Amino acid sequence: MVTTSEQNKTPLLVIVGPTASGKSELAVKIARxxxxxxxxxxxxxxxxxxxxxxxxVKGVWKSEPPGTSGEVRERHIKEVTKKxxxxxxxxxxxxxxxxxxxxxxxxxxxxDFKTYAERAILxxxxxxxxxxxxxxxxxxxxxxxSGLTLPNVAPNPVLRKExxxxxxxxxxxxxxxxxxxxxxxxxxxxxxRLIRAIEIAAALGKVPPSSREKFRYDLxxxxxSRPPVELTVRIENRAMAMVRAGLIEExxxxxxxxxxxxxxxxxFEYRAALEYSEGEIGKEELIGRLGRETRQYAKRQTTWxxxxxxxxxxRRDDDAFEIVKAWLAARKVGIPDxx
RNA sequence: GGGGGUAUAAGCUCAAUGGCAAACUGUGGGUCUCCAAAACCCAACUUCUAGGUUCGAAUCCUAGUACCCCCG
Numbered sequence: 416m417v418t419t420s421e422q423n424k425t426p427l428l429v430i431v432g433p434t435a436s437g438k439s440e441l442a443v444k445i446a447r448x449x450x451x452x453x454x455x456x457x458x459x460x461x462x463x464x465x466x467x468x469x470x471x472v473k474g475v476w477k478s479e480p481p482g483t484s485g486e487v488r489e490r491h492i493k494e495v496t497k498k499x500x501x502x503x504x505x506x507x508x509x510x511x512x513x514x515x516x517x518x519x520x521x522x523x524x525x526x527d528f529k530t531y532a533e534r535a536i537l538x539x540x541x542x543x544x545x546x547x548x549x550x551x552x553x554x555x556x557x558x559x560x561s562g563l564t565l566p567n568v569a570p571n572p573v574l575r576k577e578x579x580x581x582x583x584x585x586x587x588x589x590x591x592x593x594x595x596x597x598x599x600x601x602x603x604x605x606x607x608r609l610i611r612a613i614e615i616a617a618a619l620g621k622v623p624p625s626s627r628e629k630f631r632y633d634l635x636x637x638x639x640s641r642p643p644v645e646l647t648v649r650i651e652n653r654a655m656a657m658v659r660a661g662l663i664e665e666x667x668x669x670x671x672x673x674x675x676x677x678x679x680x681x682x683f684e685y686r687a688a689l690e691y692s693e694g695e696i697g698k699e700e701l702i703g704r705l706g707r708e709t710r711q712y713a714k715r716q717t718t719w720x721x722x723x724x725x726x727x728x729x730r731r732d733d734d735a736f737e738i739v740k741a742w743l744a745a746r747k748v749g750i751p752d753x754x
Numbered sequence: 755g756g757g758g759g760u761a762u763a764a765g766c767u768c769a770a771u772g773g774c775a776a777a778c779u780g781u782g783g784g785u786c787u788c789c790a791a792a793a794c795c796c797a798a799c800u801u802c803u804a805g806g807u808u809c810g811a812a813u814c815c816u817a818g819u820a821c822c823c824c825c826g
Binding site for chain 1: 790792
């Protein structure tokens with residue numbers, strides 16, 4: 416039997432698609448069929464308390480039955496006692512990772528996600544299950560699967576506070592002085608990026624060149640696409656469903672825990688819902704905005720994935736099953752490149 | 755019936771001493787080394803209608819149309 420390099424790598428199924436395309440449900444179906452676990456790649460479902468506005472699946476937290484996790488027995492008794500009631504997030508019987516992993520108050524970054532997701536993949540691999548990375552945040556997915564190396568510089572709130580007061584020109588000047596190379600390649604009118612680059616340069620002297628690690632995974636990219644009209648309808652329905660499901664109540668609960676500024680940073684649904692709960696806009700406008708802004712977002716997502724030629728776009732669940740089946744079979748036999 | 759006012763992009767708010775018709779929202783396309791549902795970039799579409807004055811009109815003049823206000 417031919418052993419290919421692909422076989423030595425961890426298999427990783429990646430499922431992408433615009434919001435409201437139904438990729439979460441597809442991922443669950445695939446997980447059930449092929450014995451997998453899901454890693455959510457969603458920059459906001461990572462937070463506890465953001466459920467309705469993020470379209471989080473209605474899973475439940477359950478204590479892991481004793482003995483399920485092999486490593487638990489290996490641990491020292493004391494530690495076992497402390498950690499014995501490890502909780503897992505289950506939806507339709509499928510374990511989900513990277514959901515409810517951080518408090519809203521904290522800012523969870525791509526770098527954090529990369530760490531968490533990689534740990535989850537190892538964990539799933541240890542249980543000999545198929546890891547399925549599924550979500551709408553393209554940047555987060557790429558950071559994990561394409562091995563994007565992020566400079567090891569944590570956000571510096573003190574420096575940022577100082578920098579946000581500066582104009583875009585001043586920021587560009589500052590960056591040009593410390594790192595003229597990066598100043599040329601950067602999105603020069605984008606204050607966010609300028610601040611981040613200055614922050615990195617302040618810590619490391621200059622911004623390291625963008626680099627990619629070697630591929631560690633044997634990837635299968637699946638993209639769930641919908642005809643534009645159908646997606647629009649799904650998005651409109653989703654907007655109304657969100658309000659009906661209690662988006663406003665969710666905002667009120669959040670308001671007790673964090674300030675308005677933080678809520679606004681949690682995405683357009685939360686910005687709009689906040690304005691509604693403050694009486695600044697009516698219900699009709701709220702729903703209208705949710706629909707419109709979701710459509711715009713879906714477009715940005717599509718733009719992100721457009722250039723990724725590895726994605727196999729499918730429309731029906733059955734097509735996805737076929738492709739996954741063939742991929743797994745090929746791995747077993749050792750066909751180097753089934754596609 | 756008489757008097758006064760307003761009219762600028764698909765929409766809304768609305769800018770332009772008689773001198774290249776802007777901004778906002780939306781729409782379409784795009785960017786991406788740590789808040790990425792974020793932030794940013796590019797593009798297309800406009801002066802109510804018809805005349806007149808002028809080298810040149812969104813702007814000044816005349817008439818019309820629509821809407822608003824006041825007096826009958």
